[in-house]
Amino acid sequence: METIKSKRTLHSKIKQILENNLEDKIEFPCELTFCEGMGEPVFKISIEKSQEDHFVDEKGQKWVRA
Numbered sequence: 628m629e630t631i632k633s634k635r636t637l638h639s640k641i642k643q644i645l646e647n648n649l650e651d652k653i654e655f656p657c658e659l660t661f662c663e664g665m666g667e668p669v670f671k672i673s674i675e676k677s678q679e680d681h682f683v684d685e686k687g688q689k690w691v692r693a
Contacts (some may be wrong), residue, residue, distance in 0.1 A: 630660045630669075637661050645675060
């Protein structure tokens with residue numbers, strides 16, 4: 628796992644993960660490590676998909692969330 632060292636890179640990496648999720652290319656949970664430099668705290672960021680974009684009702688019909 629690579630360590631991200633700037634807030635700009637962290638922002639673009641999270642944006643990339645969320646945009647690629649639309650095509651189901653990313654496996655969740657996805658973890659990132661962020662540290663700006665020596666002497667700074669290290670953060671472990673975990674991104675999980677909490678809700679699918681569809682659901683199946685009791686009759687077995689698949690619905691897409693609006």
